[in-house]
Amino acid sequence: MPDAKILIVEDEGIEALDMQQRLESFGYTVSGVASTGKEAISMARETRPDLILMDIMLQGDVDGVTAAEDIRTRFDIPVIYLTAYADEHTLQRAKKTEPFGYIVKPFQERELHITIDMALYKHTMERRLRESEKWLSTTLRSIGDAVIATDRSGLITFMNPVAEALTGWSLEEVRHKELHEVFKIINLNTHRPVESPVSKVLLDGTIQGLANHTILITRSGAEIPIDDSAAPIRDDNGDIIGVILVFRDVTERVRAEEELQKAHDELEMRVNERTAQLIQAVKELKEEVSRRTAAEIALRASEQAVKAERKRFFDVLEMLPAYVVLLTPDYHVEFDNRFFRERFGQSYGRRCFEYLFNRTEPCEVCDTFKVLKTMAPHEWEWLGPDGRNYYIYDFPFVDSDGSTLILEMGIDITEQKQAREALQNLNQVLEQRVAERTTALRESEEDLNRAQAVAHTGSWRLDVRRNELRWSAETYRIYGIPEGTPLTYETFLDCVHPDDREYVDRKWNAAVSGAPYDIEHRIIVDGAVKWVREKAELEFDETDALLGGFGTAQDITERKQAEQALRISEARYRQLSESLEETVKKQVDELRQAQTLAAIGQMVSVVAHEIRNPLHMITFGIENLQRALGHIPQNPEIPNIVEEIEYGSKLMDSVITELLHYVRPVTVDRSWWSIRDIVQHALTLVDHKLRNISVRIDVEQTQIFADAQKLTRVFANIISNAADSMPNGGTLTISGRPFESERTALLKICVSDTGCGIDEKTIHKIYEPFFTTKTRGIGLGIPICKKLIEAHEGRLAIASKIKQGTTVEITLPLQNSETQ
Numbered sequence: 001m002p003d004a005k006i007l008i009v010e011d012e013g014i015e016a017l018d019m020q021q022r023l024e025s026f027g028y029t030v031s032g033v034a035s036t037g038k039e040a041i042s043m044a045r046e047t048r049p050d051l052i053l054m055d056i057m058l059q060g061d062v063d064g065v066t067a068a069e070d071i072r073t074r075f076d077i078p079v080i081y082l083t084a085y086a087d088e089h090t091l092q093r094a095k096k097t098e099p100f101g102y103i104v105k106p107f108q109e110r111e112l113h114i115t116i117d118m119a120l121y122k123h124t125m126e127r128r129l130r131e132s133e134k135w136l137s138t139t140l141r142s143i144g145d146a147v148i149a150t151d152r153s154g155l156i157t158f159m160n161p162v163a164e165a166l167t168g169w170s171l172e173e174v175r176h177k178e179l180h181e182v183f184k185i186i187n188l189n190t191h192r193p194v195e196s197p198v199s200k201v202l203l204d205g206t207i208q209g210l211a212n213h214t215i216l217i218t219r220s221g222a223e224i225p226i227d228d229s230a231a232p233i234r235d236d237n238g239d240i241i242g243v244i245l246v247f248r249d250v251t252e253r254v255r256a257e258e259e260l261q262k263a264h265d266e267l268e269m270r271v272n273e274r275t276a277q278l279i280q281a282v283k284e285l286k287e288e289v290s291r292r293t294a295a296e297i298a299l300r301a302s303e304q305a306v307k308a309e310r311k312r313f314f315d316v317l318e319m320l321p322a323y324v325v326l327l328t329p330d331y332h333v334e335f336d337n338r339f340f341r342e343r344f345g346q347s348y349g350r351r352c353f354e355y356l357f358n359r360t361e362p363c364e365v366c367d368t369f370k371v372l373k374t375m376a377p378h379e380w381e382w383l384g385p386d387g388r389n390y391y392i393y394d395f396p397f398v399d400s401d402g403s404t405l406i407l408e409m410g411i412d413i414t415e416q417k418q419a420r421e422a423l424q425n426l427n428q429v430l431e432q433r434v435a436e437r438t439t440a441l442r443e444s445e446e447d448l449n450r451a452q453a454v455a456h457t458g459s460w461r462l463d464v465r466r467n468e469l470r471w472s473a474e475t476y477r478i479y480g481i482p483e484g485t486p487l488t489y490e491t492f493l494d495c496v497h498p499d500d501r502e503y504v505d506r507k508w509n510a511a512v513s514g515a516p517y518d519i520e521h522r523i524i525v526d527g528a529v530k531w532v533r534e535k536a537e538l539e540f541d542e543t544d545a546l547l548g549g550f551g552t553a554q555d556i557t558e559r560k561q562a563e564q565a566l567r568i569s570e571a572r573y574r575q576l577s578e579s580l581e582e583t584v585k586k587q588v589d590e591l592r593q594a595q596t597l598a599a600i601g602q603m604v605s606v607v608a609h610e611i612r613n614p615l616h617m618i619t620f621g622i623e624n625l626q627r628a629l630g631h632i633p634q635n636p637e638i639p640n641i642v643e644e645i646e647y648g649s650k651l652m653d654s655v656i657t658e659l660l661h662y663v664r665p666v667t668v669d670r671s672w673w674s675i676r677d678i679v680q681h682a683l684t685l686v687d688h689k690l691r692n693i694s695v696r697i698d699v700e701q702t703q704i705f706a707d708a709q710k711l712t713r714v715f716a717n718i719i720s721n722a723a724d725s726m727p728n729g730g731t732l733t734i735s736g737r738p739f740e741s742e743r744t745a746l747l748k749i750c751v752s753d754t755g756c757g758i759d760e761k762t763i764h765k766i767y768e769p770f771f772t773t774k775t776r777g778i779g780l781g782i783p784i785c786k787k788l789i790e791a792h793e794g795r796l797a798i799a800s801k802i803k804q805g806t807t808v809e810i811t812l813p814l815q816n817s818e819t820q
Contacts, residue, residue, distance in 0.1 A: 004120055005031040007049040009040040009067065010082065011059045015105075019053065019112075026113050037062025044071045051120055053103075056083040065093045078123040080115055082107075148245040149233070154179050154198055157242065166226075166249055168219030183245070188213035188225065197230035198243045205240055207231045216247070225254045289316060323390075326397065327352065327406040329372060331362060334405060343386055356385050371396050371406050381413075388414040456555035463548045478532060478555045480525035497522035497529065511538055512546055520556065531560040568768060666710070666791035673708045675736055675747060676701050681708075682715035689723035690732065699736035702747055705815040706792055714785045718751050718808050721781065725755025725806065738814060745814040752807040758800040766798055 006028050010016035013035075020030045031047040034040040037058050044052065052071060056064040068079040079099050103115055146163035150156055156179055159171040167174075167182050174182045185194045197208035209229040216224045228247030232240045292315055296308045314337075317324050323340035325333055331351035344356055353359040367380045371394045378394040390410040397407035458475025462468075469487040476483040479495045489508075496504050500521040511517035517536040522529050536551030676699045683695065722732050736749040758766065769783045782798075789796045793813050800806035 003027070003029060004050040004116075005029045005047065006116070007031050007040065007043055007047065007052045008033045009035075009037075009052060009054045009058065009064065011035045011055060011057075022109055022112060023116075026109075026116075028116070036060040037064065037067035040064075040067045041070055044075055044077055048075065049077060051116060051123070052077055052079045053116075054079050054081055054099075056081050068099065076127075078119050080119050145246050145248045148179065148183065148247075149242055150179055150198055150245070151242045152202065152240055154196075154202060154243070156182065163247075166216065166218065166224060166247075168222075179245070182219075184217040185226070186215050186217060186223075188215050191215075197228060198245055201230045201232050201243045202240065205232055225250050285316065285320075288319060292316075322409055322411040324407070324409050326399075327368065327408060329369075329404070329406075334399075340410075343384070343388075367392070368394055368406060368408055370394075372404065382410065384410075388412055389417045456558075458553045459550065460553065461548070461550045464546050465548070475553050478525075478530070478553055479523060495523045495525070497524055511536060514540070514544070517551070530555060530557045532556060666787055668707045668710065668791050670705050670707055672703050672705055673711075674701050675699060675704050675711075675749065678706075678708050678711050679715055679734055679736070679749075682712045682719055685712070685716045686720045686723060689720060692729040693723060693726055694729075694731045696731065696733045697735075699734060699749065700738070702736065702738050702814070704747055704812060706812065710788045711792070714788050714810070715749075715751070717781045717785050722751060722753035722755065722806065722808075725753055725757075730754040730805075747812045747814055749810045749812070750807055751810075752805060754805040757802040757804050757806055758798075759802055763798060763800055 006023055008016050008019055008023075008030060010019065010033065016033045016035070020033060023030055031049040032043045034043050035058070037060060040052070040054065040058075041062075043049075052068070054064045054068050058064050058067070064081065068081070071077050072079060080103060081099050082103050082105060103112060146166050147158070147160045148156060148163050149158035155176050156171075156174045157176075159167075159169070159174060164170050169182050179198050180196055183196060183198075185196070186192060187194055194214055200206075200208045207229060208231075209227075214226055214228070216226045218224060226247045227250050228245060230243050230245045233242040233244055235241050289312065292312055293308075296312060300308050317337040318339075320337060320339060323343060324335075324337045325340050326335040328334055331353060332349070333347040333352060336347065347355055351362075353362050357363070367378065367382070371378050375396045377396075380392050380394075382390045382392050384390055389412070391413045393409045393411075395407045397405045399405050456474070456478070458478050459472045460475055461470045469489075471479075471481075471487060473483055476485075479492070481491070481495070485491070493501055493505065504519065504521050507515075507517060507519050517534065517538070520531060520533045522531055524530075533554045533556050534551060536549055538549035539547045541547055676697075679697065679699050683690070683697075719732065719734075726732075731754045733752045734749070735752075736747060738745060738747050740746065766782055767786055769780055772781075782796075786796045789810055789812070795811050797809045797811075798806065799809070
């Protein structure tokens with residue numbers, strides 16, 4: 001390769017000079033001579049030679065191998081090593097630098113010349129190959145279509161970004177995977193798998209394309225309509241070494257084709273209608289032409305055929321129920337038929353704007369003469385000077401002398417337009433009536449939906465023939481299903497409580513066989529249990545086959561809860577009646593009939609009034625009796641009897657006080673307190689019960705906005721219960737920590753004991769009023785505590801295990817909702 005610049009790196013001056021003379025005799029240009037590795041790097045950077053002849057063994061701390069490696073990395077210049085000798089380690093280092101040749105000293109001129117030419121050619125080819133590969137890679141990655149390449153086994157070797165986006169797979173994920181794992185295609189109409197075009201290419205060796213209506217299934221399962229083609233990749237011998245697959249998303253094209261087909265169908269319908277009219281007109285025209293032709297043939301000889309045809313044409317124009325005129329570019333009328341003359345009169349040489357509109361100048365805008373500019377047919381509507389509407393057809397017309405005229409035909413569409421306008425007016429009236437009717441129906445439906453929402457009763461309609469099940473908005477709300485969700489019988493059963501599904505399914509199957517359907521059962525909505533009552537009226541044909549039916553679904557959860565509350569209240573009243581005197585029983589019997597807490601409060605107030613007056617008298621009598629007995633010798637059992645009477649009166653007074661606390665509304669007098677101080681105060685109140693119990697307190701000095709008196713009562717009651725469960729001693733642990741839940745600052749306090757514990761059956765009744773496991777007490781302590789905690793917008797939970805102890809967990813907001 002003449003004119004190539006070569007840098008010589010040789011520390012022997014005579015050899016370097018000899019080599020320079022030889023290279024110049026070959027026609028090469030020596031860009032410089034360097035004697036050290038550092039000098040070689042510097043000259044390579046400055047002169048940028050096409051090739052470097054590098055002696056491996058150089059003086060200095062940078063030998064030829066190090067210099068060659070640096071130059072190849074930084075400047076991509078090919079290097080040929082010159083060496084007379086080198087150790088094995090140096091040769092191995094030289095190989096790693098990928099030199100373009102080795103020349104062993106001493107060398108022949110031909111060997112030097114051939115080695116240099118081969119190195120220059122090889123480097124040029126490698127650079128072109130890199131540029132070609134880079135250009136090809138960039139092209140494939142930049143192309144707008146998706147491209148996938150495979151080897152001869154159908155394994156993926158390349159995928160551009162468009163293909164990655166369409167399939168949902170990345171190249172790194174699918175490299176060397178089989179194509180069918182990534183490129184899954186089905187038929188749009190049948191949804192059956194389609195054979196991969198790559199398989200056909202590998203089998204036949206020809207270019208393959210997909211049929212229309214092919215769908216690509218992406219990694220996520222989405223369906224994308226595509227077009228594609230596959231072609232073989234051949235080597236220089238013509239052998240197939242792989243396949244290139246090109247495909248594109250044609251979603252927009254498919255949508256456009258659908259819209260175009262729809263428009264085409266509508267246009268074809270209109271054209272057919274218009275064609276039918278024209279065919280009839282042509283038929284009539286042909287009949288007329290035939291009659292006239294026959295008359296002309298009978299009257300004229302064959303030599304007059306041309307004239308006869310011309311006359312017949314003009315006769316046809318004269319008879320047409322539309323006007324026909326020929327206009328010149330200077331606005332004169334060359335020809336007009338009878339229809340035109342009857343409507344607008346004779347022109348008498350005047351221009352169209354003069355005798356039609358009495359103008360002295362042409363019209364500012366005239367659609368007719370646009371044809372002379374576009375030389376294309378033109379259609380438009382015109383309101384003529386006679387006040388009638390015409391549909392105009394303008395055509396460029398070349399006369400026999402070669403001049404360009406305008407052929408215009410006008411069809412009177414006045415009656416047609418009036419009919420169309422009347423039809424439009426009628427459509428507007430109908431649309432208005434439909435809108436009014438729709439509004440009325442919508443308002444009626446909204447009223448029905450509101451009525452159903454108020455009554456907590458939804459409705460449904462089943463049409464077996466259409467396989468259609470419709471729910472009202474209230475029915476969707478009752479079952480907790482988003483409105484508009486597709487409905488099936490399984491959708492309904494999924495909402496039913498698992499314990500009720502077999503019962504509901506059995507009742508429905510019986511109803512399908514003709515039995516009545518009026519049932520109550522539970523459903524699960526957002527994890528909560530609700531009760532519904534369902535009624536249905538099913539419809540059957542003459543063969544007793546189910547046609548459909550309608551029914552209602554009523555939310556009776558509140559009624560069921562009220563019934564449950566009433567049963568609980570009755571149980572509580574029954575317990576109270578067994579422990580109080582006959583007067584209390586009578587009042588509690590009346591109280592059992594009440595259904596609201598207000599009535600309970602009123603009754604308890606009456607009971608308290610009826611009993612406390614006698615109690616005060618008993619207490620006063622006990623005090624007098626104790627003073628009198630103090631001065632009289634007595635039986636040793638008498639003081640014990642008096643003490644029992646006194647205890648009984650105090651117990652009854654305590655029962656009444658607890659009842660009043662339970663039934664009265666809780667009023668919370670909040671202020672800021674330290675929860676640790678409240679717990680310490682509660683411990684002080686029940687200190688006499690904790691003498692043989694180890695107490696551990698781990699409560700932070702957290703400030704809480706609460707009623708300290710009521711919380712003290714809660715903790716005192718819970719601590720007292722814990723002490724009662726450990727008569728032989730034990731450990732009482734009280735812990736408390738603030739935390740945050742759903743952006744709300746809360747406080748959790750746990751009171752744990754190592755007492756006897758409570759079994760699972762009993763633990764569920766512990767919150768019920770008048771339930772107790774103690775020999776004394778009426779069972780209102782925990783219910784009152786729960787009521788006080790809930791008044792603080794908190795919650796109380798109890799967990800217990802037999803012989804392991806009980807933990808009472810109290811969760812409170814650090815501040816109530818009004819202070820947040």
